[in-house]
Amino acid sequence: MTDYEPVIGLEIHVQLSTRTKMFCGCELSFGEPPNTRTCPVCLGLPGSLPVVNARAIHFGLMIGLALESELAPRSIFHRKNYFYPDLPKGYQISQYDEPLCLGGRLADVRIHRVHLEEDAAKLIHVGGGGRIQGSDRSVVDFNRGGTPLVEIVTEPDVHSAEQAGEWLRLLRTTLRELGVSDVDMSQGSLRCDANVSIRPVGSTELGTKTELKNMNSFKFLEQGVRAEIERQTRLLEAGEAVEQETLAFDPASGAITSLRSKEEAHDYRYFPEPDLVPIAISAEMLSAAAAALPELPATRAQRYEDELGLTAETAEAVAFRGELAAYFEAALDTDGSDGAPPQALAQWVSAELAPRLGEAAPQDSQVTPAAFAALVALVARREVNVGSARAVLERLLAEGGDPTEIVAAEGLTTGDVAAELGPIVTAAIEANADAAEKVRSGKLGAIGPIVGHVMRETGGRADGGDVRRLVLEQLGL
Amino acid sequence: MSEVVQWSAADAAARVAAGEISSPELFEAYRERAAADELNAFAWVAESAPEGGRGDTPLGGVPLAVKDLFCTEGVPSQAGSRILEGYRPPYTASVVSRLAEAGAPLLGKTNQDEFAMGSSNENCAFGPVLNPWERSRVPGGSSGGSAAAVAAGLAPWALGTDTGGSIRQPAALCGIVGLKPTYGAVSRYGMIAFASSLDQAGPLTRDVTDAALLLRHMVGERDPMDSTSLRFPEPIELPTATRLGGIRLGVPEELSGEGIESTVLEAFEATLRVAEGLGATVSACRLPHAPHALSAYYVLAPAEASSNLARFDGVRYGLRSGGDAGLIDMYTRTRHDGFGAEVKRRVMLGTYALSSGYYDAFYGRAQRVRTKISEDFAAAFADFDFIVTPTSPTVAFELGAKTSDPLAMYLNDFCTVPMSLAGIPAISVPNGLGRPDGAPEGPGLPIGFQIAGPAFSESRILDCAHALQQAIGFDGSPARA
Numbered sequence: 037m038t039d040y041e042p043v044i045g046l047e048i049h050v051q052l053s054t055r056t057k058m059f060c061g062c063e064l065s066f067g068e069p070p071n072t073r074t075c076p077v078c079l080g081l082p083g084s085l086p087v088v089n090a091r092a093i094h095f096g097l098m099i100g101l102a103l104e105s106e107l108a109p110r111s112i113f114h115r116k117n118y119f120y121p122d123l124p125k126g127y128q129i130s131q132y133d134e135p136l137c138l139g140g141r142l143a144d145v146r147i148h149r150v151h152l153e154e155d156a157a158k159l160i161h162v163g164g165g166g167r168i169q170g171s172d173r174s175v176v177d178f179n180r181g182g183t184p185l186v187e188i189v190t191e192p193d194v195h196s197a198e199q200a201g202e203w204l205r206l207l208r209t210t211l212r213e214l215g216v217s218d219v220d221m222s223q224g225s226l227r228c229d230a231n232v233s234i235r236p237v238g239s240t241e242l243g244t245k246t247e248l249k250n251m252n253s254f255k256f257l258e259q260g261v262r263a264e265i266e267r268q269t270r271l272l273e274a275g276e277a278v279e280q281e282t283l284a285f286d287p288a289s290g291a292i293t294s295l296r297s298k299e300e301a302h303d304y305r306y307f308p309e310p311d312l313v314p315i316a317i318s319a320e321m322l323s324a325a326a327a328a329l330p331e332l333p334a335t336r337a338q339r340y341e342d343e344l345g346l347t348a349e350t351a352e353a354v355a356f357r358g359e360l361a362a363y364f365e366a367a368l369d370t371d372g373s374d375g376a377p378p379q380a381l382a383q384w385v386s387a388e389l390a391p392r393l394g395e396a397a398p399q400d401s402q403v404t405p406a407a408f409a410a411l412v413a414l415v416a417r418r419e420v421n422v423g424s425a426r427a428v429l430e431r432l433l434a435e436g437g438d439p440t441e442i443v444a445a446e447g448l449t450t451g452d453v454a455a456e457l458g459p460i461v462t463a464a465i466e467a468n469a470d471a472a473e474k475v476r477s478g479k480l481g482a483i484g485p486i487v488g489h490v491m492r493e494t495g496g497r498a499d500g501g502d503v504r505r506l507v508l509e510q511l512g513l
Numbered sequence: 514m515s516e517v518v519q520w521s522a523a524d525a526a527a528r529v530a531a532g533e534i535s536s537p538e539l540f541e542a543y544r545e546r547a548a549a550d551e552l553n554a555f556a557w558v559a560e561s562a563p564e565g566g567r568g569d570t571p572l573g574g575v576p577l578a579v580k581d582l583f584c585t586e587g588v589p590s591q592a593g594s595r596i597l598e599g600y601r602p603p604y605t606a607s608v609v610s611r612l613a614e615a616g617a618p619l620l621g622k623t624n625q626d627e628f629a630m631g632s633s634n635e636n637c638a639f640g641p642v643l644n645p646w647e648r649s650r651v652p653g654g655s656s657g658g659s660a661a662a663v664a665a666g667l668a669p670w671a672l673g674t675d676t677g678g679s680i681r682q683p684a685a686l687c688g689i690v691g692l693k694p695t696y697g698a699v700s701r702y703g704m705i706a707f708a709s710s711l712d713q714a715g716p717l718t719r720d721v722t723d724a725a726l727l728l729r730h731m732v733g734e735r736d737p738m739d740s741t742s743l744r745f746p747e748p749i750e751l752p753t754a755t756r757l758g759g760i761r762l763g764v765p766e767e768l769s770g771e772g773i774e775s776t777v778l779e780a781f782e783a784t785l786r787v788a789e790g791l792g793a794t795v796s797a798c799r800l801p802h803a804p805h806a807l808s809a810y811y812v813l814a815p816a817e818a819s820s821n822l823a824r825f826d827g828v829r830y831g832l833r834s835g836g837d838a839g840l841i842d843m844y845t846r847t848r849h850d851g852f853g854a855e856v857k858r859r860v861m862l863g864t865y866a867l868s869s870g871y872y873d874a875f876y877g878r879a880q881r882v883r884t885k886i887s888e889d890f891a892a893a894f895a896d897f898d899f900i901v902t903p904t905s906p907t908v909a910f911e912l913g914a915k916t917s918d919p920l921a922m923y924l925n926d927f928c929t930v931p932m933s934l935a936g937i938p939a940i941s942v943p944n945g946l947g948r949p950d951g952a953p954e955g956p957g958l959p960i961g962f963q964i965a966g967p968a969f970s971e972s973r974i975l976d977c978a979h980a981l982q983q984a985i986g987f988d989g990s991p992a993r994a
Contacts, residue, residue: 076602076603076604079829080824080829081584081602081603081604081829081830082584082590082592082597082600082602082705082706082824082825082830083582083583083584083590083602083606083701083702083703083704083705083706084604084702084703085701085702085738085739085740085741086740087737087738087739087740088740115820117819117820117823117867119823119826119844121826121828121840124824124828124829125823125824126820126822126823126824126826127820127823174840176828176829303868303869305819305820305864305867305868305869305872306867306872307816307817307820307867307872307876310708310709310710310741310817311706311709311740311741312740312741313740313741
């Protein structure tokens with residue numbers, strides 16, 4: 037059986053958080069009553085003309101810089117022509133062969149292009165299950181129509197559903213920290229399509245790709261891509277061909293359905309938008325965009341590696357989530373961090389604190405960066421063992437407080453039990469004679485039951501390293 | 514009040530300023546004439562003068578007829594199309610607002626070829642406009658209603674639009690002055706678009722001074738609502754020239770020979786002699802790519818139109834047909850019922866020209882021709898102050914004479930389209946009367962003389978036209994109407 041390698045490219049649409057729409061002065065809508073954020077321009081009334089939102093260009097340039105793209109000194113808008121009720125002019129103003137940004141890279145994925153366009157309006161189908169087919173009637177809310185969008189297209193550098201999810205998370209963090217978008221997938225301000233193909237491992241030719249549309253959560257993106265990879269694999273293994281088509285993934289049923297085949301693909305009849313002049317990027321625009329760039333996750337991760345000596349994995353785990361990075365740096369700056377090496381602190385942020393918080397930000401928890409740093413310092417100085425420290429962390433999360441005081445009040449320091457360890461270790465060796473014999477004969481791996489016995493006897497407070505050292509000592513090793 | 518029609522618009526404004534007549538009286542006198550229109554020039558006429566006499570304004574409250582495709586708030590703006598029948602926009606076109614501010618209130622909306630596609634006004638959903646000089650003949654198009662209204666004294670002056678000749682050609686056929694400004698000089702915001710890269714609003718007036726006066730208040734600072742609009746470098750001067758000493762006129766051989774009616778050519782030659790008499794030098798020049806202008810135009814304009822007209826889909830405004838039988842059926846029937854034959858022809862031509870696989874062969878090549886034509890003009894203006902041609906190859910033709918032959922109809926724009934593609938200003942001034950070749954004896958029909966100059970040379974063009982007008986002494990008085 038052939039092994040297949042997935043080849044995946046992503047197309048991401050990002051609603052920009054400008055004050056006004058892409059081509060008119062209407063403010064962006066956040067749940068206002070339908071059709072209250074409209075004007076002749078975004079309704080496509082006869083005679084109306086678009087005017088480009090300068091702020092959207094600024095945001096586009098910031099994104100281009102963040103993605104290390106080449107910023108085009110001159111780019112133009114095109115009209116993408118097709119009929120649909122959510123498209124009031126009968127064309128979308130987009131960019132085609134002269135986009136704002138070309139090329140680039142974010143982490144391990146190359147960027148193909150970044151361009152500006154306008155969002156469509158929102159169709160609401162009444163009756164018939166909420167789809168246009170079979171509905172009683174369809175109504176249009178033009179509040180969203182004309183919202184500025186940036187489309188980011190990657191090269192086909194993604195090779196698994198998990199990688200797709202991880203990379204999209206990094207992109208989301210990057211865009212959020214740029215302050216250019218709300219990047220909320222459930223609200224549609226971040227939308228992702230995936231072009232998926234598979235090929236035999238080792239092959240350099242691309243297989244036939246399908247386009248999987250509009251997965252509106254990270255989970256659905258990963259599920260959808262995984263399902264499509266499986267579908268294509270089944271087809272090829274059955275000796276059938278993958279058809280080039282546009283697909284929709286239904287997360288409820290897990291089913292993939294065809295939206296349109298290659299033959300049904302639109303001819304968009306692109307041509308240069310005659311109502312707009314070319315975007316010419318001035319030196320002032322470039323320097324303004326560069327000045328507005330914060331430190332980005334990828335840069336931050338590199339800095340953590342270079343300056344703080346973090347491992348690449350830990351550096352990325354903290355740096356790629358802005359709120360974790362901010363919390364980590366706050367903890368690093370407190371006096372309590374005295375004795376807590378950056379690597380330990382970062383690891384505790386990413387592996388202990390973050391999983392306990394889920395999507396919530398640590399800044400919003402009961403644990404102050406100072407308290408957190410103090411706790412990690414206790415562990416690093418081996419005054420508290422890891423198991424006790426976890427219990428203290430749970431308590432800090434529940435009710436806050438000072439870890440040093442908690443440890444003292446509860447008698448959790450390793451120092452409290454060190455003096456009593458000798459006899460406990462002796463008793464543990466006696467109770468686990470078989471294990472002791474094996475250790476003596478050189479099977480160091482058999483030490484577990486003896487150490488476990490000691491930890492039970494000390495209520496988990498003893499330092500594991502100390503215990504291990506004492507056991508070996510008493511066994512004459 | 515019938516004497517009002519004896520006055521040019523500038524005269525009327527001066528008389529209002531002098532207190533000889535109030536602006537409401539002037540408005541009412543013209544309103545009555547427009548309401549009694551027998552030429553089908555008007556699609557809508559105001560019921561009363563706007564509130565507040567505006568006698569203290571630069572344009573003195575002299576009422577303005579406006580081509581139907583300019584959006585006017587609360588007033589029908591139908592662009593001559595069934596698909597917009599009864600459509601009343603919620604906003605007013607920038608240039609109409611600007612002129613109202615300057616004291617030219619809206620008198621009425623004038624009929625036109627549907628979406629400005631035509632050269633005879635016969636492509637109008639609300640019936641053809643008749644030429645006031647001879648009612649069996651067309652007034653030209655597409656701004657035929659505006660031209661006929663001014664020529665017949667139903668309006669002191671009017672606003673039209675020109676995409677490939679739609680101001681200049683009807684001005685020529687109706688014996689009045691029509692000016693297409695530099696592309697970008699006048700805001701297009703609120704003009705229902707035909708071909709965005711070519712459309713330009715301009716004045717249709719009884720004489721050159723009126724054209725300058727109206728244009729002066731159409732241009733100026735750029736309109737923030739129109740990205741393609743430009744600030745006009747200096748105010749438009751009212752013309753004063755009576756001599757043409759030192760002026761070099763270039764006569765492009767490509768646009769002044771074959772295919773032009775003999776009576777038109779005779780008038781053209783006579784005007785060149787008048788110009789020489791005023792001190793101008795006249796010599797032949799070359800616009801080598803001009804003969805290809807019409808072909809390029811009939812790719813580019815329909816391509817843009819096919820996209821501009823996509824918004825007429827029955828969803829939000831205007832006509833909706835077949836709304837109960839599903840989306841595609843609604844689109845199809847609405848556009849089938851709403852658009853006339855010429856509009857459908859151009860939408861299909863344009864859609865084809867932009868189709869995948871044909872873009873380079875049609876749209877791409879036409880754009881290259883357009884660039885060449887601009888370069889031709891730039892080269893010619895190194896040696897000449899103005900390029901002059903006949904405006905229209907023929908005088909006004911009979912209604913129905915060309916309706917079954919689109920190519921013959923398109924040839925009306927032969928001399929005007931090159932300037933449109935180059936985006937440069939051009940004026941048509943009446944330069945005589947003549948009978949068409951082979952026509953029976955009868956009263957003469959107006960002929961137009963076109964003067965084109967480099968971008969933003971409007972004041973100089975108007976001066977040249979003024980000097981010629983004085984010397985030619987053409988009597989376009991509408992008193993006969």
